[in-house]
Amino acid sequence: MQIHSEILENKGIRPSVQRVRIFKFLMKSKEHPTVEMIFNALLPEMPSLSRTTVYNTVELFKEVGLVQVLDFGRGVLRYDADLSPHSHFECERCGAVYDLDIKPQDISKKMPRGFKVHQTYFYVFGLCSHCKKNEKN
Amino acid sequence: MQIHSEILENKGIRPSVQRVRIFKFLMKSKEHPTVEMIFNALLPEMPSLSRTTVYNTVELFKEVGLVQVLDFGRGVLRYDADLSPHSHFECERCGAVYDLDIKPQDISKKMPRGFKVHQTYFYVFGLCSHCKKNEKN
DNA sequence: TTCTATATTTGTAATCATTACAAAATTAAA
DNA sequence: TTTAATTTTGTAATGATTACAAATATAGAA
Ligand SMILES: [Mn+2]
Ligand SMILES: [Mn+2]
Ligand SMILES: [Zn+2]
Ligand SMILES: [Zn+2]
Numbered sequence: 001m002q003i004h005s006e007i008l009e010n011k012g013i014r015p016s017v018q019r020v021r022i023f024k025f026l027m028k029s030k031e032h033p034t035v036e037m038i039f040n041a042l043l044p045e046m047p048s049l050s051r052t053t054v055y056n057t058v059e060l061f062k063e064v065g066l067v068q069v070l071d072f073g074r075g076v077l078r079y080d081a082d083l084s085p086h087s088h089f090e091c092e093r094c095g096a097v098y099d100l101d102i103k104p105q106d107i108s109k110k111m112p113r114g115f116k117v118h119q120t121y122f123y124v125f126g127l128c129s130h131c132k133k134n135e136k137n
Numbered sequence: 138m139q140i141h142s143e144i145l146e147n148k149g150i151r152p153s154v155q156r157v158r159i160f161k162f163l164m165k166s167k168e169h170p171t172v173e174m175i176f177n178a179l180l181p182e183m184p185s186l187s188r189t190t191v192y193n194t195v196e197l198f199k200e201v202g203l204v205q206v207l208d209f210g211r212g213v214l215r216y217d218a219d220l221s222p223h224s225h226f227e228c229e230r231c232g233a234v235y236d237l238d239i240k241p242q243d244i245s246k247k248m249p250r251g252f253k254v255h256q257t258y259f260y261v262f263g264l265c266s267h268c269k270k271n272e273k274n
Numbered sequence: 275t276t277c278t279a280t281a282t283t284t285g286t287a288a289t290c291a292t293t294a295c296a297a298a299a300t301t302a303a304a
Numbered sequence: 305t306t307t308a309a310t311t312t313t314g315t316a317a318t319g320a321t322t323a324c325a326a327a328t329a330t331a332g333a334a
Contacts, residue, residue: 016300016301052293055291055292076290077292
């Protein structure tokens with residue numbers, strides 16, 4: 001309760017009710033939620049919440065470095081408050097996203113001369129164990 | 138001319154004029170073009186070309202395994218006829234896309250039990266050498 | 275070659291996630 | 305309080321992609 005709003009303040013943004021709730025949700029979620037998932041999850045407890053606020057907030061969080069944005073090429077962005085170096089797996093059957101304990105390889109040696117690296121993303125696609133099992137149809 | 142249409146036939150699709158032109162363009166392009174870029178490039182030489190045909194065609198190419206689709210999170214997809222294992226760099230300033238001679242690391246050992254890997258994508262973001270130089274504003 | 279069925283292309287309309295915008299509500303500070 | 309700045313909200317616009325059906329082209333039969 002306290003901790004979350006302090007984190008927001010440390011990033012120089014006002015810890016409004018909406019921002020704190022959205023941040024808390026992102027911190028505890030393991031599903032790398034979309035804006036729609038965040039909105040649907042919080043709506044029952046904050047009936048006046050606007051989708052636009054969720055969009056504004058995750059954009060703000062991205063800007064100040066509180067979340068990373070993941071794009072699995074499905075036309076929807078997903079958000080991850082875990083900023084430690086890790087990679088992501090998306091199941092092509094059920095759409096679930098899993099964390100992979102794989103640090104992006106060190107690429108500094110292999111970059112063309114004069115290039116500056118800011119961010120790296122490693123995406124893996126395939127079938128999760130559950131969908132692999134039921135690989136009938 | 139011949140070669141390209143044969144490649145399409147080998148994939149089981151009819152080498153129509155539009156498909157061959159689009160495929161040739163993708164083969165020689167180094168810029169990882171979007172649908173819009175393909176459309177604009179070919180329109181002068183085929184004035185009746187429809188954007189929809191470009192969309193249909195790149196989707197078909199993806200399905201039969203002639204191209205890979207890249208998503209740099211800008212809301213537009215880019216297409217790459219180079220299927221060899223390599224990675225991609227996008228300049229956050231100028232938006233240019235570069236090939237990186239980096240093979241995605243072998244991750245088979247690090248996958249959770251029962252998972253099946255189909256595809257991997259390694260994306261790097263930062264500044265290209267040209268934009269790094271002019272890093273004024 | 276013509277005919278006919280099938281495949282492809284085309285243009286337009288719909289979809290849908292995201293963004294723009296301005297009014298309403300909230301907050302901080304005077 | 306009063307006031308100014310910030311934030312939230314709802315609705316309208318945007319823009320890439322997809323759906324759809326009519327028009328065109330192609331392959332194969334006759
Ligand atoms: Mn994650
Ligand atoms: Mn490439
Ligand atoms: Zn699955
Ligand atoms: Zn650049």
